[in-house]
Structures are given as structure tokens and as C-alpha cells.
Amino acid sequence: MSDIDRVLLVGVGLKSERIESIKESLAELHELTETAGGVVVGTLTQQLPKWNASTLIGKGKIETLLELIPETKANKVIVDHSLSGVQQRNLEKTLEVPVLDRTVLILDIFAQRAQTREGKLQVELAQILDQRSRMVGAWLGSLSRLGGGIGTRGPGEKALEIDRRTLGRKIDSIKKQLEAVRARRARHRNQRKKNQVPSFALIGYTNAGKSTLLNQLTNSKVYSENQLFATLDPTTRKVFLPDSPMAVITDTVGFIRKLPTKLVEAFKATLEESEEADILMHIIDLSSNEWEVQAKTTMSLIEELGWSEKPIIHVYNKMDQTPAAKQFTVEHLPRAFVSATTGRGIEELKALMALEIQKLTEEFELFFPISEKDLVYELDRETRILKKEVSTQGVVCLANLTPQLLNKWRSYLT
Ligand SMILES: Nc1nc2c(ncn2[C@@H]2O[C@H](COP(=O)(O)OP(=O)(O)OP(=O)(O)O)[C@@H](O)[C@H]2O)c(=O)[nH]1
Ligand SMILES: [Mg+2]
Secondary structure, rough: OOOEEEEEEEEEEEOOOOHHHHHHHHHHHHHHHHOOOOOEEEEEEEOOOOEEEEEOOOHHHHHHHHHHHHEEEEEEOEOOOOHHHHHHHHHHHOOOOOOHHHHHHHHHHHHHHHHOHHHHHHHHHHHHHHHOOEEEEOOOOOOOHOOOOOOOOOOHHHHHHOOOOHHHHHHHHHHHHHHHHHHHHHHHHHHHHHHOOOOOEEEOOOOOOOHHHHHHHOOOOOOOOOOOOOOOOOOEEOOOOOOOOOOEEEEOOOEEEOHHHHHHHHHHHHHHHHOOOOOEEEEEEOOHHHOHHHHHHHHHHHHHHOOOOOOEEEEEEEEEHHHHHHHHHHOOOEEOOOOOOOOOHHHHHHHHHHHHHOOOOOEEEEEEEEHHHHHHHHHHHOOOOEEEEEEOEEEEEEEEEEEHHHHHHHHHHH
16 A cells, blocks of 8 residues: 555657647546556657557667666556557566556546446456456466556456456356346336436536536536546436426546547446437536547547437536637537536526427327316426417317327327
8 A cells, every 4th residue: 555656657649640639648647647546757758650569669768768767766657558468568578567558547547436336347347358358368467467556456356367267257247247237227217218207418528527517407416526537427316497397417427538449338337327318418628728639539439339319418618717719619509608616507508408308399289178187287297388278178288299298198189
């Protein structure tokens, strides 16, 4: 425990990439390292014509690292890219300190954050899948798993020491346990569906303000903090919108650039909550210099996850810290400009959310004979009644119906 991670960071990219984007990603790696409890004692960057198959980075940089390690008393190196098993082994052999990659670092943070049993299982699965992909033959002697600190934490710490076949069994067992969790969640969602509750999912880059917005919209107090990946497990809360039926909104884990898809896969149970949502809310921290890259990262993950068909509201957040002129640089529609901390723009956002719910619905005319006129109250609770005409025969209503509601009230359609 007394071991402090003294970390050297290596930013890498290809010549074809913008140097700024390599530096921005490195700055994020710096933040991630500190989030994981490490101290950054030095950074270097390299742009390569192509990746070096055996060490990822070039010979010259390895020599620089060999000098820097004793000079800075570094005891860990973290590379801002994914490393193959061979690359990791070769680097560790030469540098004689554990060498980690971005994925291991992110998973280490997840491991520290996971609260629920489901969260822990998902992290363990992701760590094992990542570990297995890096196994080189029978080589299991990675320095990264010896000692302590970053890269060694996690619910399945010990599982990482065992062999491939045992890992296979372990993976199956975790998947089975996660299946059970998913089945339970699915039952909850079906209940909500049966009750025709429209649902929103907050998605976006880590630290964009998703949890703060959830709190603002629903008067809740879920954990929000100025740190990467403050949220890991999903939370669902009720939200009341103007002239709308009650809706629910789910907050979940944030996205980050260079997140391997197979890790996204491990968080399936978590992401399913968002997958089932009727409407996505994409939260963007417009005060960040990085907002465009961050928004793009989220949009491409939305595509990768196959959610592009869903309606999306783009919520530009942290307007209290953003020059107003920046509003004119954004493209996506529909959109809202808000401050989740001050509450600015929240009423407009709620109106927009209500509008999106309306769009899910269509207008229909229904007739309730006088003997069944009390059903109008039931309908009124479930949706917006646009017009109501009472006669001696009964009540004619014009109402917005979702496909599910349409099914329920079909026999009263005129
Ligand atoms: N100034 C300002 N800060 C905000 C605003 N919204 C959120 N923040 C701050 O941004 C930080 C991150 O907020 P969170 O709500 O935890 O962000 P998140 O998107 O849930 O982040 P993760 O769960 O880590 O992915 C916190 O320090 C918030 O107080 C805002 O509108 N203005
Ligand atoms: Mg959060």
C-alpha cells in the first residue's frame, strides 16, 4: 500500500494523426493516471510512420525511457495506446518496470469505482477479456501483475494469475451471473413498458455533467464529481415534464476515446438500460476545448452500439462557463443549452423532452359511451388529451397515443 505509483506517460500516434490530438489524448491519460491514484513524473510523445510490431514505440524512445526511469524514480510506464502481449513483454523486459496501456488504466479506475455486484462482475469480465487477449503462449509473467498499485486492482485480482483454461471457465461463470442480472433488469423494464412509461437515457463523454443533470431534472442526489468515471452503475429516476405523462431517465457510465469495443461489450448489462430507452440525451461539455472530439467519440459509439435510429436531444452543458458565442458553432438538432449546476435552460430542456415524447405519439380520436365515461380519467392519466367534447351520448376525445397506448385503447377509436 505504501507503494506510490510514480508514472512515466508515453503519448503515441502515427504521423498521419494530428499532433494536437495525440497531446490531448495524453493530457487525458494524465488525468486518468491521477484519478487512479498515480503521480505523473514525466511525459514523452512520439509520432511514428508506422507501429513497431515488437515494442509499439521506436528504439530511440525506449532509450530515452531507460534514462528517464532512474532519473525520475519512475516505477511504472503507461502507454497511451493498446499494447499487444508481445509488445508489453518486450517493453517490460527492457525497461524492467511494469508497462501498462490505456485500457488497463481505465479498467483499474473502474475496479476502484464499482459498487454493485453487477458492476464488479462487469469489471472483472472486462479485465479477464483484456488479459486473455494479451496472453502470449504460456507467458504469464507480466511484471504488471506483480506488486501493487495501478493495474493490479480489481474484484478478480487473483483470477488474473491463473492459466488460459481456467480463465475460459471463469469467463463463462461470470457471463452466466451477468445473464441473471440482465434478466432481472429486463423484467423491470418490461414492467415499465407495460405501463407505457417513456424513457430517456443520458449518454456522453465522461465528466460532461450527466449525473449533475439527472439531479437537476429529477431533484435527486446521485454522486457527481469532477473526476473521470464518477458513475459506473446505472441509476433510473422519475422525471415530470410539462403536459406529459410521467417519464423515467437513466444515468450511466460515460464514454472515453480509444475505448476498445470488446470492453464496451463487457458493460452490456449497464448499457442495455440505455439501449431500451425511447429517447437519447447526448450531454456535451461545451466549456471544454475538447468538446468536438468528445461529442464525436460519443456519436461514433452510438453508431457502434446500433442506436443511431433513436431520437437524440443534444444537450450542451456548462453554459455558465462557456462564452455565449460558442453556441453558434454547434450543429446538431434538436438541442438545448443548459447549466446543470445553476439550472439555466432546464425549463427549455424539459419542454424539448416533452416535445420528443409527443413525437413518439400520434393523434387519435376516441369515443367513450356515457356508461364508460370514467375511462376518460384513466386516459388522462396516461397521455395528453388535446380536446374533449361531452354530449348526452358520451365523450369524444382527441388524444396523443403511443403505439402501446394505441393497442390498449383500440376498441374506443372512432
Ligand atoms: N460549471 C459547471 N460545472 C458543471 C456543470 N454540470 C456539471 N458540472 C461539474 O462537472 C463535473 C462532472 O459532473 P458529473 O455530473 O459527475 O459528470 P458525469 O457526466 O456524470 O461524469 P462521469 O460519471 O464521471 O462520466 C462535476 O464537478 C460537476 O459539478 C455545469 O453546468 N456547470
Ligand atoms: Mg456520472
